[in-house]
Amino acid sequence: MRCVAYLAGLSTCLALSLPGYAQAQSSDYSTLTSPQSAQNWYITVGAGVRYQPDYTGSDDYVFRARPIISLGKGLKSTWWSAEDDTMLSIGVFSGQGWRIGFSGDLLWKRSAKVNPALVAVPATKFGAELGGFAEFYPTSWLRGRVDLRRGVVAHDGVVADFKLDAFSTVGQWTLGIGPRMRITSADYVRTYFGTRGAQPGTGGLLQRYNAGVHTVGALAQVTYHWSDQLKTTAYVEYKRLVGDATRSPIVRPFGSRDSLTFGLSASYSFDTGTSYSFGL
Template sequence: MGTVAVASTLVGLATAAAFAGEMPTDSAPTDRVVSLGLFSFYGPKYLGAERYGPFAFPTLDVRRPDEGFALASPDDGLSVALLETSHFRLGPVATLRQGRNAGIDPRFAGLDHAPWTIEAGMFADWWVLPERLRTRVELRHGLRGGDGFAIDLSADLFSRIGRFTLAIGPRLGIVDAGLARIQFGVSEAAAMRNPLFSAFNAQGGLQTVGLAASIDYNWSSAWRSTLYGRFDRLVGDAAASSITRRLGSEEQFTAGLGLTYSFGARLPLPSGLLPR
């Protein structure tokens, strides 16, 4: 997703939030703080790539006025909590999965198409230690036909020191056989079209093991900046695939910088939608 498209998305979200308090509704209007963010990253052009490039993602958070900036990680999918308590959050989530094609590297010509897509599903956060230790699971499925499931598991330890918030924690990525074949499979026909790659029947299972860390700085109650880094290592069939062995890398690094702006809004949310 290009930076211009992401910026347009953020402008649209901000406009919708600003007008939400003015629209008549039968639901009881509820005061909320809306946080919109834009994160720019530099990382692999697709999972397993040896070539790197820039990309960007938006973030969105809605909270009560008496709450500070949410404790979260930049690699969380774009999510909104429909059910929330002091220990648990549950709701829809979506993220963009990058594709792989000959436009990234001409040597991929002839391989089966691995297109980009939106992955959508549900997330759940469980705070083992409130405001300190969070575990998270995201279950998503690609919106293109014939896609597959992805499960991301993470844990983050947070520490607030003055205006700074530090976070660090492990990451695990799991996929089903359908998604594994899209990302790392090489069919017999594709191997015949491009002899650089040997046929490979990728299976589902554990795909990545990693570690992520971030540092947030609150310039004010409205503005926050974030520095982010992540390392992943491909395992299982993702590492064994001829795609990775010939034109990829098992080690994946991502660095990012984000800016978040928060503003008050009267959102027409039914009472109890975000209980806490």
Template sequence: MAVEPTMTRYIRPNGFAAAALAAAFFGLAAAPVSAQDAGSGHIVTIGAGPQVYPKYPGADSYGLYPMFIGGIRRPGQPMPFSAPDQGFGFGLLGSDSPIDIGPVVSFQSKREEQDVGAPVGDVGFTAEVGGFAQVWIGPNVRIRGDLRRGIGGHKGLIGDIGADLVLRDRDRYIFSIGPRVRLSNGRYQDAYFRVTPAAALASGLPAYDPPGGGAHAIGVQSGLTWRTGRNWGLYGYAGYDRLIGDAARSPIVRDLGSRDQFSGGIGLFYEFHVGL
């Protein structure tokens, strides 16, 4: 079983505090990473930084959020690759397998009417739980797809299909870039893009009911992990999505928001060895 470093897109304050407590706990038994650690214990990666992304799908306003960086691996293993937009997860077939599957969970922050600027309804905080499948085509190209169901919040189905070109110098740096297609069902699109007759009457927007699910965005994601020393490193990412189809035709996007969705973040991380 392989546990991959994860750069989250959303962390609630209590989750951020838990990460800090975990760092303090590991720090009690931590030692700097060195060659003599090979073959024993684990190498733990932990860090944090700021990130910005739209306050909700289709927004033209952005929020500043904490970004958590974390992972664990055996000494001697290279840092596993993790794309900026993939959620928490782990592979069931092992880090050396070119094909892998496993569970994944992502989070979507709450959408409030005041952020939209019209009484179109709130969408609660959503935990998206599902699974992924991926395949490596040679050492530098990964194709991955995942499907998740919202628990609370939008309660819809959402999925991502993407490919990444991955360039690396073992543990000195990892650079990735690749295209994305975002998919969702009607329930997800109703939650974020529908304007009910009652909401139209209250807001002055035209009523709009997305006819169904399908692709709602296309985009690109890029990330860079760069070790600046034996234990310290930097992580950064940048992303862009363009809303398409029924999502792009929504008055919430067309009149109050934006089809263009940018994101990015940068953080500092520290690696240490634990003898567990």
């Protein structure tokens, strides 16, 4: 937890250190909603590529593609978007400095046929995680986000992601940095890190796993806005695996608790031409 506190302090110091930044934006919420009076819905679509661990806890790195699909109000909206946000985000309700909506992620199939280091754990299926998110902005340069999702097909567990981002725009560039923490249920840990054994009454699993903090870390990214619609982003993410999952043999001795992810993405936003409201 010291790591999370340190990264939160680092994020705040970075934002406050930018010349004139705190004075200009500390209480200005006008940039957090669309300047368009119609508040039309817009769609953001894109794709990216990541160089990342083959799976959480692995020390084998692979390139992996990632789609981007987001739906929100206002083409010129400056809601902060982090590269580790879910693949699918649909903002349903929003106000001055907050919004809530649906979120979802895809989960890739994992087995020893793909990576021999997984021979000690059961194979997992291709599936998804579906749920919702809530974002809030204490100031116009700081975002907090919480995602809560449940596994579909791939696992029966629950995942909660907590994020804090300090960000700033300088010309056509936008910079952001912030700490991360993931909490998972016991079912999630058991599915992805449980080992097979012969103990009676364990359902074929050798160890018992508990719910709790699963990973801590941080993300830093830089975005270049070619126009109001088109942008490209480069980023790096650090994660440290903690809790019961670290006892799994795919982490010790065959993997690593620490990992880095490097990524590059491009996305384009366009107006749908409708301003339908959900009534909140």
